[in-house]
Amino acid sequence: MDQFPCERGCEQCLKRLCIRCIPMFGSLTREQLERIGLSLLCRDCTRGEVLLQEGALSDYVGIIGRGSVKANKYTADGREQILYVFSQGDFFGEQNLLFQKPAFYNVVALEPVELYTLHRDDFQALLRQYTDIGIAVIQEMGWRLEHLENAVQNIGMRSLEARISAVLLELAGKYGTEDKDGLLLHLPLSREGLASYIGVARETVSRKLGIMEAHGIIHSINNRTMLIRNLSLLEAGAI
Amino acid sequence: MDQFPCERGCEQCLKRLCIRCIPMFGSLTREQLERIGLSLLCRDCTRGEVLLQEGALSDYVGIIGRGSVKANKYTADGREQILYVFSQGDFFGEQNLLFQKPAFYNVVALEPVELYTLHRDDFQALLRQYTDIGIAVIQEMGWRLEHLENAVQNIGMRSLEARISAVLLELAGKYGTEDKDGLLLHLPLSREGLASYIGVARETVSRKLGIMEAHGIIHSINNRTMLIRNLSLLEAGAI
DNA sequence: CGTGGATTTGATACGGGTCAATGAGGGTGG
DNA sequence: CCACCCTCATTGACCCGTATCAAATCCACG
Numbered sequence: 001m002d003q004f005p006c007e008r009g010c011e012q013c014l015k016r017l018c019i020r021c022i023p024m025f026g027s028l029t030r031e032q033l034e035r036i037g038l039s040l041l042c043r044d045c046t047r048g049e050v051l052l053q054e055g056a057l058s059d060y061v062g063i064i065g066r067g068s069v070k071a072n073k074y075t076a077d078g079r080e081q082i083l084y085v086f087s088q089g090d091f092f093g094e095q096n097l098l099f100q101k102p103a104f105y106n107v108v109a110l111e112p113v114e115l116y117t118l119h120r121d122d123f124q125a126l127l128r129q130y131t132d133i134g135i136a137v138i139q140e141m142g143w144r145l146e147h148l149e150n151a152v153q154n155i156g157m158r159s160l161e162a163r164i165s166a167v168l169l170e171l172a173g174k175y176g177t178e179d180k181d182g183l184l185l186h187l188p189l190s191r192e193g194l195a196s197y198i199g200v201a202r203e204t205v206s207r208k209l210g211i212m213e214a215h216g217i218i219h220s221i222n223n224r225t226m227l228i229r230n231l232s233l234l235e236a237g238a239i
Numbered sequence: 240m241d242q243f244p245c246e247r248g249c250e251q252c253l254k255r256l257c258i259r260c261i262p263m264f265g266s267l268t269r270e271q272l273e274r275i276g277l278s279l280l281c282r283d284c285t286r287g288e289v290l291l292q293e294g295a296l297s298d299y300v301g302i303i304g305r306g307s308v309k310a311n312k313y314t315a316d317g318r319e320q321i322l323y324v325f326s327q328g329d330f331f332g333e334q335n336l337l338f339q340k341p342a343f344y345n346v347v348a349l350e351p352v353e354l355y356t357l358h359r360d361d362f363q364a365l366l367r368q369y370t371d372i373g374i375a376v377i378q379e380m381g382w383r384l385e386h387l388e389n390a391v392q393n394i395g396m397r398s399l400e401a402r403i404s405a406v407l408l409e410l411a412g413k414y415g416t417e418d419k420d421g422l423l424l425h426l427p428l429s430r431e432g433l434a435s436y437i438g439v440a441r442e443t444v445s446r447k448l449g450i451m452e453a454h455g456i457i458h459s460i461n462n463r464t465m466l467i468r469n470l471s472l473l474e475a476g477a478i
Numbered sequence: 479c480g481t482g483g484a485t486t487t488g489a490t491a492c493g494g495g496t497c498a499a500t501g502a503g504g505g506t507g508g
Numbered sequence: 509c510c511a512c513c514c515t516c517a518t519t520g521a522c523c524c525g526t527a528t529c530a531a532a533t534c535c536a537c538g
Contacts, residue, residue: 075392098377127373128370138377145380148387152320152390152394153312153314157314160494190517192516199395199396201494204493206518207494210519441485442486443527462485
């Protein structure tokens with residue numbers, strides 16, 4: 001479920017194997033998957049490419065096959081708030097599709113992305129035909145709600161340190177790999193991105209990460225890579 | 240859609256008329272509504288009653304027939320964060336029901352509440368039988384996501400004044416009534432509740448509302464009632 | 479009219495934002 | 509292979525806004 005089984009988005013993979021790895025289609029039969037495969041289009045996107053623009057009416061649901069994207073909004077004074085970081089298997093645009101609403105946020109590729117698109121009519125047909133897809137969509141939206149409910153609680157109440165820890169743990173869950181000294185984490189976001197995700201200033205993120213490093217909780221390898229030395233301390237919200 | 244047509248939750252109303260007024264069932268036929276009516280139970284709840292406890296596994300979806308409730312969580316140090324204020328037609332508990340997950344937040348009645356409950360098996364059967372219900376659930380969850388996406392952006396980025404204005408406008412939309420001098424708003428929350436919703440200290444809410452009153456934007460009638468004198472100033476985020 | 483809880487007001491401290499300067503990488507061209 | 513530059517990150521100084529603590533006042537209700 002974590003990894004598409006094949007290396008490249010080959011025709012074969014797209015139509016036969018990988019679709020099952022998309023949580024949204026996880027419960028369908030091979031035959032149903034094959035039908036969906038016919039409707040899915042694959043597109044390669046470059047880093048920084050805007051996949052969906054806030055306010056736009058798109059006519060497809062986007063499903064991330066490979067890579068990661070951010071969903072963000074801008075305030076009137078031009079500051080960015082990152083709402084989600086989506087990666088393999090996540091989808092976006094289901095709302096404006098079902099209900100013809102303009103998109104509520106931008107979606108921007110953080111790295112080269114393989115994007116599968118499912119057009120409106122096909123999506124609606126699937127949704128009506130297979131109730132399991134609807135339930136999977138509800139489940140995914142439930143996760144998203146949970147994520148945001150946490151974010152609201154964290155931003156509103158918890159200390160900055162705890163919020164940074166929470167974001168690191170979230171990213172560690174998605175992008176971390178085991179290492180002999182701890183958990184190696186290749187961040188999809190720069191410091192500025194982290195700051196926009198957490199809702200604080202860049203400088204503050206630097207300061208706090210510095211403190212965490214001084215406490216031996218993390219070790220910064222470079223701007224995009226860190227080693228989480230002491231996961232339990234991070235979870236405990238120490239510092 | 241805003242108001243149930245009859246005054247009390249009479250048998251007749253419950254089974255025939257009012258169900259259509261619940262957005263979730265808005266698109267169903269009379270016959271389908273009648274079937275749902277058989278599954279719905281009605282319960283009267285008192286102010287302060289806990290309808291759902293964080294961490295609990297409930298076996299029903301709750302739909303608010305009359306009154307309002309808050310959905311909240313508590314931080315480790317005991318401070319409350321209100322995530323939603325639900326009222327007529329809103330529902331809760333669909334997640335833990337579909338996926339057997341423990342509830343993510345508490346739901347507490349803010350006033351006497353008429354609660355309709357729909358038990359697990361019935362809900363699942365409905366969901367599988369009528370795809371429209373699934374779509375309505377997706378739509379409702381979409382609104383909730385939008386609400387939280389806004390909240391995250393507001394809490395993280397916008398000024399305190401703007402956040403207070405946003406909350407007042409939201410509540411005005413739900414609970415406001417036209418009046419000759421402006422919009423009369425009976426708040427479901429105390430100052431403390433507002434503070435927990437916005438994510439700031441009580442005192443700060445008082446101070447800012449005081450400033451708004453000095454600017455003639457609002458007029459406080461008593462702790463739970465205010466008159467919004469100048470809606471456009473509030474929307475503009477003046478002060 | 480008194481009592482207790484909620485709200486408002488005031489004084490102070492501190493966290494994090496902002497501005498500015500410095501430092502570290504990574505890519506490019508000589 | 510090194511020097512340079514440009515971007516990104518870090519560090520420091522200072523200031524503002526909000527939390528916090530404390531006190532006064534208001535309000536609902538008996």
